[in-house]
Amino acid sequence: MKRRAFLALGTSALALMAAPVRAAMPRFLSSEPFTADTVRVLAQQLALSEFRPRPEVPAAWRDLTYDEYRKIWFNVQNAIWAEDPFLFEMDLFHPGLYFPRAVEIDVVQADTAHRLAFDMDLFDSTDDAPVLAVDETMGYSGLRFRHLFEGEFNHREFAVFQGASYFRAIGAAQAYGLSARGLALKTGDPEGEEFPDFTRFWVEEPTPGDPVIIMHALLDSPSVAGAYRFEITPGEACEMRVECSLYPRVPLDHAGIGPLTSMFLYDQTNRHRFQDFRPAIHDSDGLLIWNGAGEMLWRPLANPVELQVSSFVDDSPRGFGLMQRARRLSDFADLEAHYHERPSLWIEPEGDWGPGVVRLVEIPSDEEIYDNIVAYWRPRDPLAPGQEHRFAYRMTWGDEAGRAAPPRRKDVARVLNTHMGLNFRRDAILAAIDFAPHPSFDVPPVYGALEGFTLFVNASRAETSTGVFQPNPETGGARLAFTFDPGDAESTELRAQVFKDGTPVTEVWLYRWTRS
Structure with missing residues (x-):
């Protein structure tokens, strides 16, 4: 992005002495008391009234083209708290284009919430950027947090x-x-999806040295209002603790709690469908579930030719998330997108979420610019109107195998990769599943195979081979390979797992094969 140029004044000595120009915090439009219950009370009151969409920003802002929108950007020198000794700074986004309705943003100082006016002086622009009328009450489209990480000199988002x-x-x-x-x-759902909005944010001003930023949000939608509290801790993994209180206006028989949205175009399972130089393109490559029964389920993602929905029935899940397990640059051969550096996201419920399903929705896509994967927890019982429904959970954005990895079973080997295609005789489909190293795999192979393991392989509407279990010298783990013949079936559900002396030593591998 182009940043505003500053002219040197007089001599180089004067230039070194000149302090950077910073705007003060935007003017406060209003101030009002704020407590821990403020947003919950607002959401309760909102749910008792008929839903009313927020007003749109002026037409000139809504009609910005993509290129025009990008010609205006926030100047980070004008960040909220830029002149304070905090580990955090907050940037603001202007509305328009894809964001026709703005959100209100308040800064909470002590027990008072101050609503920020829209201030065009906080933004920079190119010389040919459009000149737009400004209404200081119209709000912003969102916000960004930056943190001063240890050993660094600039706040990083x-x-x-x-x-x-x-x-x-x-x-x-x-x-x-x-x-x-x-x-x-x-x-x-066939009748279409409803997208709730965060309509207002309250960000608590941190104190010097505070490693956590706390934000509250008000959610509104035709069907429900809600109050959210985010406790956010940046680091090697970004951790968020979320509390939400939902107040339905109507029975919510299909609500998704802790929803995740990602992109999966192709990998080794469906590479043949795409003419691209890269071996894989995806933000996430699998859904991981630690269910209430203690099983670790791994379901590689798919890009189906038709909408595909999978439901994993559970009671009191221990966690679920969309993972990015491909971590080498060579997995993608993309020097610009850096897919190997994309985060995994793990949801860890707090308390008993009861019965329901982890639901996975896979939408056909032919471009990597579209998010086509959704995963969330769907409670079995509808959320009734006139009641408060509370959920709390932790989110871990990071590397599943890193030092700040989320909690999971450590006694079963992770699935590293799945390969799929025709076998050598071209008369059946071969699935090869690579598992991470495990202590039980450290035995001498017999004629190339690992013995003493029980291989469970199953497929609906298809016959399978018994499977072969071999060491993988590249990963240091092992590979389970088997074939299956779906015949005339359009799809088949596959399940595989490895046991040693009756005890599971790998995750449960699940896959839905569909004819493409």
Whole structure:
């Protein structure tokens, strides 16, 4: 991005002495008391009234082209708290284009919330940027947090909240990838999806040295209002603790809690469908579930030719998430997108979420610019109107295998990769599943195979071979390979796992094969 140029004044000595120009915090439009219950009370009151969409920003802002929108950007020298000794700074995004309705943003100081006026002086622009009328009450389209990491001199961004109820974050050494949402409603339903909006944010001003930033959000939609509290801790992994209270206006029989949104175009399972120089393109490559029964389920993602919905029935899940397990540059051969640096995102419920399903929605896509994967927890029982429904969970944005990895079973080997295609005789489909190293794999192979293991392989509407289990010298782990013949079936559900002396030593591998 182009940044504003500053002219040297007089001599070089004067230039060195000149302080950078910074705007003060935007003017406060209003101030009002704020407590821990403020947003919950607002959401309760909102749910008792008929839904009313927020007003749109002026037409000149809505009608900006993509190129025009990018000619205006926030000047980070004008960040909120830029002149304060905090580990955090906050940037603001202007509305328009994809964001026709703005959000209100308040800074909470002590027990008072101050609503920020829209201030065009906080932004920079190119010389040919459009000149737009400004209404200081119109609000912003979202916000971005930056953090001063240890050993660094500049605040670096780690989280963005912008658009509907979408937000995303990264660990300290990562690139942005998948997103999360406050709430999903009717995802994949024939009558269409409903997208709730965060309509107002309250950001608590931190104190010097405070490693955590706290933000509250008000959610609104035709079907529900909600109050959210985010406790966000940046680091090697960005950790968020989320509390949400939902107040339905109507029965919510299809609500998605802790929803995740990602992109999967292709990998070794469907590479043949795409003419591209890269071996894989995806922000996430699998859905991981630690179910209430204690099983670790791994379901590689797919890009189906028709909409595909999978439901994993559970009771009191221990966690679920969309993972990016491909971590080598050579997995993608992309020097620009850096897919190998995209975060995994793990949801860890707090308390008993009861019965329901982890739902996976896979939408056909032919471009890497579209998010086509959604995963979330769907409670079995509808969320009734006139009641408060509370959920709390932790989110870990990072590397699943890094030092700040989320909690999971350590006694079963992770699935590293799945390869799929025709076998050598071209008369059946071969699936090869690579597992990470495990202590039980450290035995001498017999005629190239690992013995003493029980291989469970199963397929619906298809015959399978017994499978072969071999060491993989490249990964240091092992590979399970088997064939299956779906015959005339359009799809088949596959399941595989390896046992030693009756004890599982690998994750449960699940896959839905469909004819393409």
